[in-house]
Amino acid sequence: MATVLDDIIAGVREDLEARRSAFPLAAVREAAAARPAALDAFGALGGNEEPRRELKVIAEVKRRSPSKGELADIVDPAALAQQYADGGAAVISVLTEQRRFSGSLDDFDAVRSAVGTPLLRKDFTVDEYQIHEARAHGADLVLLIVAALDDAELKGFLDLTHELGMNALVETHTEEEIDRGIAAGARILGVNVRNLKTLDVDRAVFGRLADRIPAGPVVVAESGVRSPEDVAEYAALGANAVLVGEALVTHGSPRERIAAFQRSGAEAIAERLGAN
Numbered sequence: 001m002a003t004v005l006d007d008i009i010a011g012v013r014e015d016l017e018a019r020r021s022a023f024p025l026a027a028v029r030e031a032a033a034a035r036p037a038a039l040d041a042f043g044a045l046g047g048n049e050e051p052r053r054e055l056k057v058i059a060e061v062k063r064r065s066p067s068k069g070e071l072a073d074i075v076d077p078a079a080l081a082q083q084y085a086d087g088g089a090a091v092i093s094v095l096t097e098q099r100r101f102s103g104s105l106d107d108f109d110a111v112r113s114a115v116g117t118p119l120l121r122k123d124f125t126v127d128e129y130q131i132h133e134a135r136a137h138g139a140d141l142v143l144l145i146v147a148a149l150d151d152a153e154l155k156g157f158l159d160l161t162h163e164l165g166m167n168a169l170v171e172t173h174t175e176e177e178i179d180r181g182i183a184a185g186a187r188i189l190g191v192n193v194r195n196l197k198t199l200d201v202d203r204a205v206f207g208r209l210a211d212r213i214p215a216g217p218v219v220v221a222e223s224g225v226r227s228p229e230d231v232a233e234y235a236a237l238g239a240n241a242v243l244v245g246e247a248l249v250t251h252g253s254p255r256e257r258i259a260a261f262q263r264s265g266a267e268a269i270a271e272r273l274g275a276n
């Protein structure tokens with residue numbers, strides 16, 4: 001039976017073929033080459049620090065989701081992103097998937113012109129075209145969802161991302177996917193506690209999987225962060241960063257919220273490091 005993920009990807013492929021006809025790969029590559037070099041998202045996420053004492057926040061511009069429907073009427077994505085940057089977000093994520101998340105490359109462009117923070121183009125990457133396209137729009141990171149790719153695609157897409165000077169957030173949901181992500185060479189490894197095949201959120205998934213991740217990659221806990229306590233929980237279990245959408249777009253003051261997440265995360269990390 002087709003899963004939600006299969007359905008989303010079918011739509012993504014259709015939309016991408018339409019864009020490929022309008023903007024052939026050669027034109028996209030030319031636009032990408034004219035961009036300033038990608039920003040160092042691995043470094044911004046504290047990847048080079050030893051030990052990693054800070055909890056970094058990846059703040060997401062997210063209008064709607066298939067599980068929750070409309071989340072927020074974001075009239076000015078650039079202004080929202082500016083608040084994220086002011087709050088100290090290490091990376092800003094912009095959903096560009098249109099059919100289920102109401103995202104767009106227009107949102108991405110608006111945010112790119114507004115902030116100097118590393119930007120993640122959050123979409124269902126299933127074709128190299130999207131990686132070149134992300135770079136052409138000034139992305140510093142792309143999302144690679146392991147469940148959506150076979151090993152050859154995962155390795156090929158990750159290598160291409162690195163060749164273009166970008167990083168990838170390699171998203172996993174099972175132990176097997178973690179092993180596959182690590183084998184492909186992931187430097188930023190996400191554990192999404194939302195099952196993309198059923199959309200169920202189970203925050204305990206992070207605790208079960210975190211131990212499986214070897215030292216090296218930046219570890220990102222994705223989904224289900226509502227409060228500073230949730231962030232502390234993930235940080236205590238080994239997260240270096242959290243990716244937060246809903247709790248920020250629905251909050252009156254996302255800037256202060258991010259700062260609160262960073263504080264509670266850093267406290268939990270200090271305790272964890274102190275305990276070792």
Ligand SMILES: O=P(O)(O)OC[C@@H](O)[C@@H](O)c1c[nH]c2ccccc12
Pocket residue numbers: 060062122123124171192222223224225243244245246247
């Ligand atoms: O809104 P939340 O629960 O804070 O979740 C954010 C993020 O993890 C979620 O948007 C996400 C994680 N992986 C994805 C892949 C595609 C689209 C969206 C996602």
